[in-house]
Amino acid sequence: MTDDPFAPKPATQRREARERAIAVLYEAELRAVPAAQILEHQVVELDSFVVDLVVGVTDNVEQLDAEIDALLDQGWSLDRLGMLDLWILRLGVHELLRNDAPVAVVINEAVELGNQFGATEESGRFINGVLGAAAKRLL
Numbered sequence: 001m002t003d004d005p006f007a008p009k010p011a012t013q014r015r016e017a018r019e020r021a022i023a024v025l026y027e028a029e030l031r032a033v034p035a036a037q038i039l040e041h042q043v044v045e046l047d048s049f050v051v052d053l054v055v056g057v058t059d060n061v062e063q064l065d066a067e068i069d070a071l072l073d074q075g076w077s078l079d080r081l082g083m084l085d086l087w088i089l090r091l092g093v094h095e096l097l098r099n100d101a102p103v104a105v106v107i108n109e110a111v112e113l114g115n116q117f118g119a120t121e122e123s124g125r126f127i128n129g130v131l132g133a134a135a136k137r138l139l
Contacts, residue, residue, distance in 0.1 A: 013047065013049070014049060014101075014109075015109060015112075016047075017047050017049040017050045017053065018053065018091065018109055018113060019113065019116075020046065020047070020050045021050050021053040021054050021057070021091060022084065022087055022088060022091060022113055022117060024038050024039060024046075024050065024054050025054060025057060025058070025087045025090075025091070026083065026084060026087060028058075029083060029087070034058070035054050035055075035057075035058045036055070036058070038054075039051060039054060039055075053091060053094065053095070056094050056098065057087075057090050057091055057094045060094065060097075061090060064089075064090045064093050064094055065078055065090070067093050067134060067137075067138070068086070068089050068090065068093060068130065068134075070137075071130050071133045071134055071137065072130070081119075082118065082119025082120070082123065083119075084117045084118060084119060084123075085114060085118050085119050085123050085126065085127065088110050088113045088114050088117070088118070088123075088127055089110070089127060089130055089131070091110065091113075092106055092107065092109075092110035092127065092130075092131045092134070093131070093134050093138075095109075095110075096131070096134055096135055096138055096139065097138060099139070103135045103139065106131070106135075107128060107131045107132060107135065110127050110128075110131055111124045111125075111127055111128045111131075112124070113127075114126070114127040114128075
């Protein structure tokens with residue numbers, strides 16, 4: 001712990017790390033380049049948690065997609081999801097599988113990301129439902 005009264009609290013750091021991880025994943029998708037390339041060309045050194053999240057998601061994207069696809073209601077598919085909604089779900093499922101943060105925190109953070117960056121006004125609710133089902137299935 002730092003003595004700096006202006007230093008961000010650990011929860012704030014993790015929230016910002018999740019936002020940055022989504023930004024890196026989104027940029028990689030838009031530019032059609034590997035996320036590792038985006039990580040390598042950052043001007044400011046990224047927090048290790050950001051790197052862990054990005055690498056964990058990209059290294060396991062097929063498994064994450066299979067888990068998400070199994071949880072989607074009939075009539076929904078991965079192709080139908082907005083790009084950011086899908087990356088947020090991937091990140092959330094990855095964090096659930098990592099099992100190093102409370103389930104409620106993982107889901108809440110993903111919902112907040114969905115509310116902030118999601119494709120629609122309903123993104124947060126949709127992400128909440130999918131990750132809630134994922135938590136029951138995976139844990």
